[in-house]
Amino acid sequence: GAGVSQSPRYKVTKRGQDVALRCDPISGHVSLYWYRQALGQGPEFLTYFNYEAQQDKSGLPNDRFSAERPEGSISTLTIQRTEQRDSAMYRCASSPQEAERTFFGQGTRLTVV
Amino acid sequence: AQSVTQLDSQVPVFEEAPVELRCNYSSSVSVYLFWYVQYPNQGLQLLLKYLSGSTLVKGINGFEAEFNKSQTSFHLRKPSVHISDTAEYFCAVSLSGTYKYIFGTGTRLKVLA
Numbered sequence: 001g002a003g004v005s006q007s008p009r010y011k012v013t014k015r016g017q018d019v020a021l022r023c024d025p026i027s028g029h030v031s032l033y034w035y036r037q038a039l040g041q042g043p044e045f046l047t048y049f050n051y052e053a054q055q056d057k058s059g060l061p062n063d064r065f066s067a068e069r070p071e072g073s074i075s076t077l078t079i080q081r082t083e084q085r086d087s088a089m090y091r092c093a094s095s096p097q098e099a100e101r102t103f104f105g106q107g108t109r110l111t112v113v
Numbered sequence: 114a115q116s117v118t119q120l121d122s123q124v125p126v127f128e129e130a131p132v133e134l135r136c137n138y139s140s141s142v143s144v145y146l147f148w149y150v151q152y153p154n155q156g157l158q159l160l161l162k163y164l165s166g167s168t169l170v171k172g173i174n175g176f177e178a179e180f181n182k183s184q185t186s187f188h189l190r191k192p193s194v195h196i197s198d199t200a201e202y203f204c205a206v207s208l209s210g211t212y213k214y215i216f217g218t219g220t221r222l223k224v225l226a
Binding site: 003004031033035040041042043044045048056091093095101102103104105106107 | 117122149154155156157158159162203205212213214215216217218219
């Protein structure tokens, strides 16, 4: 596609529910990244994929968070048993190769009530 | 560990006036430096980057930044701002040749008529 596409744009969920956030990177981009941005803060790194391989998940805050990219294209970030502190903007980004110019999506704003 | 400090959370400036958005970083190793802009309801967009070479970097929309290694700064400047420059600006670093960005907390630029 023309840019990095994320869905949904907005998600409101009740505490304790699971949510899945989708990222469709720019076609042909090998590298995919997830960041989380809390209100008033800059984005914080969560995880990184090279093709379908999850190369770095050091930023995932706890084991309720997981991500996959099974075919090396679309990625899903899943948060289980959501908590209010999970409320944030979740941003996906992609690049042609690792450490090349990174393109960000518009983000998914998650609100846990 | 690396860190990025953007001391100014908000900067109001009149149209056609010059502006400087400050960014300082901390790192014991070589880093790449970036400025991203986020317009309302849009994703992060790369303004400019410093990888190596000339310390004065020119970006899109008339912005430029100067890398100062001794002061560990990478301030963003524009000689004459427009209303359309109203946005949030993020400074970021990455370890040279790596994919993981560390962002500052952002500076909201408000251009006044």
